[in-house]
Amino acid sequence: MKRKDFLQMSTLGLGALFIPKSMLLGNPIDPLEALNEGMDVSMKKQLADAGLNAAKAKGATYADVRIGRYLNQFVVTREKKVQNIANTESFGVGIRVIANGSWGFACSNRVTKDDIVKTAERAVAVAKANAKIIDAPVQLAPQKGFGEVSWKTPIEVNPFTVPVKDKVDLLLNVNSTAMDGGASFVNSVILAVNEQKYFASTDGSYIDQDVHRLYPNFVVTKIDKASGKFETRRSLSSPVGMGYEYLTPTADSKVAGIVTRYKNRYDILEDVKNATSNVAEKIKAKSVEPGKYDLILDPSHLWLTIHESVAHPTELDRVLGYEANYAGTSFLTLDKLHSGNFKFGSDLVNIVADKLQTGSLGAVGYDDEGVKCKEWDIIKNGVLVNFQAIRDQAHILGLSESQGCCYAQSWADVQFQRMPNVSLRPGKTKLSVDDMIKNVEKGIYIIGDGSFSIDQQRYNFQFGGQTFYEVKNGKIVGMLKDVAYQANTQEFWNSCVAIADESDYRLGGAFNDGKGQPGQSNAVSHGSSTTRFNGVNVINTARKI
Structure with a gap:
């Protein structure tokens, strides 16, 4: 060829x-x-x-x-x-x-x-x-x-x-x-x-x-x-x-x-x-030098990191080991929820699940088992507080009702627990992209989603992107290539130090989130504002080890 x-x-x-x-x-x-x-x-x-x-x-x-x-x-x-x-x-x-x-x-x-x-x-x-x-x-x-x-x-x-x-x-x-x-x-x-x-x-x-x-x-x-x-x-x-x-x-x-x-x-x-x-x-573009960088992540990129490292591991069937297809199980075991103090991320990290956001892929009035859809917290002030559950799972979490996240891709498929919209709440302080980078000495601003890899417990991961801009002494100085960052989920979300406000909030998402056997596709959105993470390990994807 x-x-x-x-x-x-x-x-x-x-x-x-x-x-x-x-x-x-x-x-x-x-x-x-x-x-x-x-x-x-x-x-x-x-x-x-x-x-x-x-x-x-x-x-x-x-x-x-x-x-x-x-x-x-x-x-x-x-x-x-x-x-x-x-x-x-x-x-x-x-x-x-x-x-x-x-x-x-x-x-x-x-x-x-x-x-x-x-x-x-x-x-x-x-x-x-x-x-x-x-x-x-x-x-x-x-x-x-x-x-x-x-x-x-x-x-x-x-x-x-x-x-x-x-x-x-x-x-x-x-x-x-x-x-x-x-x-x-x-x-x-x-x-x-x-x-x-x-x-x-x-x-x-x-x-x-x-x-x-x-x-x-x-x-x-x-x-x-x-x-x-x-x-x-x-x-x-x-x-x-x-x-x-x-x-x-x-x-x-x-x-x-x-x-x-x-x-x-x-x-x-x-x-x-x-x-x-x-x-x-x-x-x-210049090929990136491996090392520790502060990352400024655009919502067009961050949605995929949220999807893989937050949304999948908080699906209750994965937590319990009932589901492992496509995305594995989860490091977020029930004891971490029951402890009441598992520090998933920094105090700035608030993750919400819902099937209500106007314009989102997951937005419906009722799920596929007749439950009126709603919003609930998964991570609050950095602490794990809930999972995603449907009617036959609610009792496992001590819930009195389903969270309304049951879905089937067609009439020919049985409905089961599917990911709702899972999003990072915006910050409360008005911040522009310039504000996010002005005190960054060594950083990378990443726009767009790219390739990724994550382990079967949704813990250790690597993410690429579409475009990468080098930040030096608070300013963008040019484009980079061959960039990917590596971390584990808890380390990464605890490195979150700044989140832009509601005016920057945008949705990303996928038409084809796969799960189940036989497999089904689910359409889901993940929202965020531009967010900064300090001291994340960056590798050069073009260099041989």
């Missing part, structure tokens, strides 16, 4: 990484079919009641029915070509029950009364079979029924109403901007998701939800023909729980800094201009 061909394949692969596996499932549809309203909510209630009644008649002490319609669209381009346009729809029902103290689940893509009754009966049969091998019956936290309620993502423009041609034109404009600026390769993608979810349970809830998510992104690559070296820079966009208005930036949404960034909106054309300039700078 020629070098050029390898680079083309590599950048295509990077683009494909942004597409969650669940988006590739479903039946192909015409884009206009996504605008059909689908099944009437009154019909969904009748079908759900048929399933609930059938489950109870067969001996279930609890049952829930999820009728789901999942719409996905992705538009993929590179340079002057459209590589792929796909629109998919998946529609079906999943039924979960407790019978003889055990869980059972069954699903079907046939959503008629007779088929739902059969699916419910099959779920009960599975539960009774499982009951023969369980050690203890399921303990389900109480949950009041909410009656008939609904919730919708507060969007201004439904992405599915925007013509595909407009999306293609925008992406090709992005690509043209990069190529005109000297890029060697560029690929760009717009992903749109609409989850139409109906939940009913024997608790008395009938919940209709309409959830929207959007993710525009690109990868720019530049080759230096003289040296043969190349560099890439990905977009600084964030996947969001918003409509197409995310791609319409406003003047008051700009965040000042060495690279222009946006709160709640995104200027993809300005970002690709910056990215094209960045890759040229990165080729010529």
